[in-house]
Amino acid sequence: MASFYVALVHHPIVDRAGEVVTTAVTNLDVHDIARSCRTYGARAYYVVTPLTSQREIVQRILDHWITGPGTRRLPQRGEALSICTSAESIEAVLRDIEVREGQAPKVWVTSARPGPEILSWSDARDELMSDEQPRLILFGTGHGLAPTVMKEADDRLPPVRAGSYNHLSVRSAVAIILDRLLGDGVES
Amino acid sequence: MASFYVALVHHPIVDRAGEVVTTAVTNLDVHDIARSCRTYGARAYYVVTPLTSQREIVQRILDHWITGPGTRRLPQRGEALSICTSAESIEAVLRDIEVREGQAPKVWVTSARPGPEILSWSDARDELMSDEQPRLILFGTGHGLAPTVMKEADDRLPPVRAGSYNHLSVRSAVAIILDRLLGDGVES
Numbered sequence: 179m180a181s182f183y184v185a186l187v188h189h190p191i192v193d194r195a196g197e198v199v200t201t202a203v204t205n206l207d208v209h210d211i212a213r214s215c216r217t218y219g220a221r222a223y224y225v226v227t228p229l230t231s232q233r234e235i236v237q238r239i240l241d242h243w244i245t246g247p248g249t250r251r252l253p254q255r256g257e258a259l260s261i262c263t264s265a266e267s268i269e270a271v272l273r274d275i276e277v278r279e280g281q282a283p284k285v286w287v288t289s290a291r292p293g294p295e296i297l298s299w300s301d302a303r304d305e306l307m308s309d310e311q312p313r314l315i316l317f318g319t320g321h322g323l324a325p326t327v328m329k330e331a332d333d334r335l336p337p338v339r340a341g342s343y344n345h346l347s348v349r350s351a352v353a354i355i356l357d358r359l360l361g362d363g364v365e366s
Numbered sequence: 367m368a369s370f371y372v373a374l375v376h377h378p379i380v381d382r383a384g385e386v387v388t389t390a391v392t393n394l395d396v397h398d399i400a401r402s403c404r405t406y407g408a409r410a411y412y413v414v415t416p417l418t419s420q421r422e423i424v425q426r427i428l429d430h431w432i433t434g435p436g437t438r439r440l441p442q443r444g445e446a447l448s449i450c451t452s453a454e455s456i457e458a459v460l461r462d463i464e465v466r467e468g469q470a471p472k473v474w475v476t477s478a479r480p481g482p483e484i485l486s487w488s489d490a491r492d493e494l495m496s497d498e499q500p501r502l503i504l505f506g507t508g509h510g511l512a513p514t515v516m517k518e519a520d521d522r523l524p525p526v527r528a529g530s531y532n533h534l535s536v537r538s539a540v541a542i543i544l545d546r547l548l549g550d551g552v553e554s
Binding site: 206209210213214216217218219254255257258338339340341343344345346347349350351352353354356357358360361362 | 394397398401402404405406407442443445446526527528529531532533534535537538539540541542544545546548549550
């Protein structure tokens with residue numbers, strides 16, 4: 179089975195007008211996505227932002243729950259957040275995974291919008307089950323990952339759609355996508 | 367197809383010690399779960415709390431996004447939140463659904479813990495596809511729905527589990543469960 183990594187990207191992101199921006203870190207994105215990543219077995223969860231002050235906020239959250247007062251109140255929260263770390267760029271994430279694994283990961287991108295060259299869910303599951311090369315799954319904030327990131331990726335997962343309304347929170351989208359890729363409930 | 371409803375219950379809930387308590391409403395539970403409910407076609411999403419002041423908080427959130435300043439900034443958020451409403455009790459939710467549908471719903475409960483008499487995901491999907499009676503899916507906050515609620519339900523959905531760590535946020539659990547019941551991505 180391929181080991182897999184998740185990154186929540188705050189730059190480069192597009193805003194409503196399509197401009198490339200840096201979004202702000204949201205506390206509950208750190209918590210909820212760490213809990214989903216820990217549940218489905220991600221090796222690490224990266225919160226990606228070039229802003230030092232924002233990476234310091236992430237570190238304060240992690241410290242509170244991993245070694246600070248939060249450990250007594252809710253020890254399982256620290257267990258989830260201990261796989262979370264901040265990174266200054268997607269490139270820094272790729273380097274970190276290469277150091278851990280001895281090889282660079284294949285990069286899978288996600289989008290709420292339909293697009294070209296989409297890997298099917300079943301092929302993605304098969305690859306995760308049978309491949310040795312690690313996978314990095316990138317999730318965007320704001321109005322999604324910048325076009326450069328989409329273009330440079332190795333593959334693109336299908337959008338999560340169930341009808342005409344297409345505005346899940348990124349926290350919900352991560353949970354659903356990890357379940358589609360790695361959950362065992364779909365056959366039972 | 368059965369119409370379905372979702373309720374997020376803040377009372378009666380158990381705390382860490384197993385005592386029955388009332389939990390506080392969380393802003394992002396209102397937003398994220400409304401977005402998931404709207405995505406998967408729930409007829410309504412009830413935020414259940416006996417506390418008038420907490421129901422007023424929910425109403426302020428809804429007003430802001432459905433008719434207030436939020437409509438200009440992010441119109442699709444109001445579209446999701448327009449299916450959300452508060453209710454003072456599970457009984458009030460049941461009465462509301464009976465008025466809307468002309469019949470009371472079957473009640474499905476959820477829990478992170480394994481338990482007896484569990485409906486399988488495939489049977490639950492089949493029931494939703496073929497049945498005429500509406501379904502109400504109850505989600506707990508805190509440490510889960512009180513035992514009285516679990517006992518009085520018609521059926522119980524399986525816990526979402528993927529490994530040994532079993533502490534998803536309720537926002538993520540709702541997203542995954544709606545996708546397992548109603549998503550079309552699992553076969554493609």
